[in-house]
Amino acid sequence: MIALTSSNGSEITPSPIMRPSSVQATPQKFKPGECWFDTTGQPIQAHGGALLKHDGVWYWYGEDKTAHINSEVTWMTGVSCYKSRDLLNWENTGLCLKADPDPASPLHRSKVLERPKVLFNAATGKFVMWMHLDELDYHFSRAGIAVADQPEGPFRLVRSIRSFTYDYGWPENDPRHQRELGNAFLDFNLFLDDDGQAYVFFVSENLATIYVSKLSADFTDFLRPERLGITWARILPNRLREAPAPFKYDGFYYLLTSGCDGWTPSRTLLARAPNLFGPWEIVSDPFVGPEAANSFRTQPTAVFAAPEAPAGSFVFMADRWNPAELRDSRYVWLPFVMRKKSTTLDLRHEWSFDIFTPKPAPTAPVLRVTKKFATSVIEPSGIQLEWDAVPGADGYRAYCDGKPVAFSDSTNLTLPLGLPGVKLTYSMRAEALAGGQSLDSNIVTLSNSQPRACYLSDFYPLKSVTGFGELVFDRSWDGSPLRLGGRNFKKGLLAHLESETIYELGGAYTKLTGIAGMNDTHPGGCGFFVIELDGHRVFEKRLPGTNETTATIEVDVTGAKSLRLLTLAPEGIANGHSVWADMVLTPNSK
Numbered sequence: 385m386i387a388l389t390s391s392n393g394s395e396i397t398p399s400p401i402m403r404p405s406s407v408q409a410t411p412q413k414f415k416p417g418e419c420w421f422d423t424t425g426q427p428i429q430a431h432g433g434a435l436l437k438h439d440g441v442w443y444w445y446g447e448d449k450t451a452h453i454n455s456e457v458t459w460m461t462g463v464s465c466y467k468s469r470d471l472l473n474w475e476n477t478g479l480c481l482k483a484d485p486d487p488a489s490p491l492h493r494s495k496v497l498e499r500p501k502v503l504f505n506a507a508t509g510k511f512v513m514w515m516h517l518d519e520l521d522y523h524f525s526r527a528g529i530a531v532a533d534q535p536e537g538p539f540r541l542v543r544s545i546r547s548f549t550y551d552y553g554w555p556e557n558d559p560r561h562q563r564e565l566g567n568a569f570l571d572f573n574l575f576l577d578d579d580g581q582a583y584v585f586f587v588s589e590n591l592a593t594i595y596v597s598k599l600s601a602d603f604t605d606f607l608r609p610e611r612l613g614i615t616w617a618r619i620l621p622n623r624l625r626e627a628p629a630p631f632k633y634d635g636f637y638y639l640l641t642s643g644c645d646g647w648t649p650s651r652t653l654l655a656r657a658p659n660l661f662g663p664w665e666i667v668s669d670p671f672v673g674p675e676a677a678n679s680f681r682t683q684p685t686a687v688f689a690a691p692e693a694p695a696g697s698f699v700f701m702a703d704r705w706n707p708a709e710l711r712d713s714r715y716v717w718l719p720f721v722m723r724k725k726s727t728t729l730d731l732r733h734e735w736s737f738d739i740f741t742p743k744p745a746p747t748a749p750v751l752r753v754t755k756k757f758a759t760s761v762i763e764p765s766g767i768q769l770e771w772d773a774v775p776g777a778d779g780y781r782a783y784c785d786g787k788p789v790a791f792s793d794s795t796n797l798t799l800p801l802g803l804p805g806v807k808l809t810y811s812m813r814a815e816a817l818a819g820g821q822s823l824d825s826n827i828v829t830l831s832n833s834q835p836r837a838c839y840l841s842d843f844y845p846l847k848s849v850t851g852f853g854e855l856v857f858d859r860s861w862d863g864s865p866l867r868l869g870g871r872n873f874k875k876g877l878l879a880h881l882e883s884e885t886i887y888e889l890g891g892a893y894t895k896l897t898g899i900a901g902m903n904d905t906h907p908g909g910c911g912f913f914v915i916e917l918d919g920h921r922v923f924e925k926r927l928p929g930t931n932e933t934t935a936t937i938e939v940d941v942t943g944a945k946s947l948r949l950l951t952l953a954p955e956g957i958a959n960g961h962s963v964w965a966d967m968v969l970t971p972n973s974k
């Protein structure tokens with residue numbers, strides 16, 4: 385057991401987390417989010433990690449966070465290495481890169497080492513590790529590169545470097561001093577292409593943009609001399625994405641990224657490109673269900689191809705961070721299958737690799753509606769759906785008005801009801817990840833209550849995607865009142881650019897009124913506000929965040945079934961806080 389010294393000098397001995405007897409010593413299934421123990425019964429310490437397969441053995445490298453107990457104790461210990469043949473049972477081979485006692489070293493225990501990733505270089509016979517090195521305030525922001533002769537290490541740090549020197553108009557007070565020191569390097573990932581060329585994806589600038597660069601032949605540096613568009617590229621500019629997890633499928637490159645929100649989980653988006661240097665396009669939000677907005681409380685760390693499974697079978701590796709006690713952060717590994725150049729990521733409570741074995745589509749489940757909750761102030765009113773398990777199914781997908789809204793790997797689910805007076809239909813399909821979907825179950829139609837005038841922000845939308853974090857109801861991001869043009873609003877939806885919010889109106893309303901603008905709390909950032917009814921654009925306005933500019937909305941929504949609110953970033957700078965204030969729906973009078 386390590387004894388740790390807190391900042392006030394007192395000694396802290398962390399209490400051990402040991403495997404309870406109720407948890408199997410040799411797990412047979414992945415249990416996303418549950419504490420995962422190694423072969424000695426200790427919790428696996430491989431956060432922000434990734435896998436390397438070498439000579440038939442899997443190695444899992446990651447951050448050892450045993451010395452992060454609370455905000456008082458944040459010592460870095462080094463990079464852990466585990467090995468396994470079945471990816472479920474992991475033997476700890478110890479720290480393969482250790483913190484350095486020298487206070488001047490970037491590996492000193494008082495500093496930050498994150499997201500280590502390892503490649504094997506067949507030409508040099510060396511194992512090469514990249515890592516993000518930083519100070520506690522995250523302004524050092526460099527790549528660390530270490531090499532070893534064996535997969536278990538020991539790794540030796542050979543470089544600690546910034547990336548290229550390109551001035552993208554750094555502010556006077558650029559916290560990372562990029563004009564002088566070179567562009568920053570934060571969250572990153574390595575990618576080995578089929579032709580043996582290795583690449584590094586990394587977050588640069590002030591978290592604004594991801595870069596991708598070829599690595600040198602020995603993998604220990606960026607390919608130099610660097611040439612924009614030839615050896616490296618700037619991708620997803622100003623999108624504020626991090627935690628890049630690349631993979632390749634069917635000739636296309638894919639990249640999962642999170643939003644930038646410290647240890648707080650955010651929405652994960654999938655980008656795709658025909659070439660590593662682009663053009664990259666965000667193609668989907670692959671997460672479905674109630675916790676999709678925060679990716680089931682996870683942040684990506686890597687994607688690997690499922691072993692001995694059909695092409696397109698992958699595993700998403702993510703961290704569920706526990707910032708109060710980082711050593712007890714959990715791992716969430718989820719299986720997914722690429723289809724039609726995108727995919728869906730579902731939260732499963734347990735699974736094993738046989739989920740990738742091709743099988744026939746299951747038969748349809750029979751849905752029972754067992755409960756209808758009363759409405760409340762903000763109406764998370766819901767219906768409880770239940771069904772009997774269908775043989776061969778490994779999950780069930782719920783549809784609301786024909787759109788997929790939730791997934792369950794058990795036999796019940798609670799879904800929200802819609803706006804007052806709006807009839808929604810609910811149905812369910814059983815599915816097998818490697819076998820397709822059943823036909824629809826019986827279809828259940830439910831309506832909340834009589835239509836009445838209501839604020840949009842009192843109801844959850846059918847769907848919402850925001851560029852950062854989640855849709856916020858009736859307040860600003862920091863909890864203060866919504867404020868447009870110097871005026872406070874009690875009601876409204878706040879969405880970080882770029883955003884999409886969909887409400888089902890079901891033809892029950894005639895008028896939508898409100899005020900659009902960029903929140904005064906975050907001046908700057910220009911928003912392009914768009915309202916669509918059943919796919920037709922009925923309102924658009926470009927509104928710079930000048931504290932002055934707002935637009936009044938009065939839209940005839942008679943007969944419209946679906947309302948789509950979009951806030952886009954016309955200048956490509958996606959850091960504004962867009963507000964739909966006082967949005968009131970008025971119903972049909974009859």
Ligand code: DGJ
Binds near residue numbers: 645
């Ligand atoms: C988000 C990053 O993805 C993590 O690796 C870590 O750097 C946290 N930020 C720190 O707040």
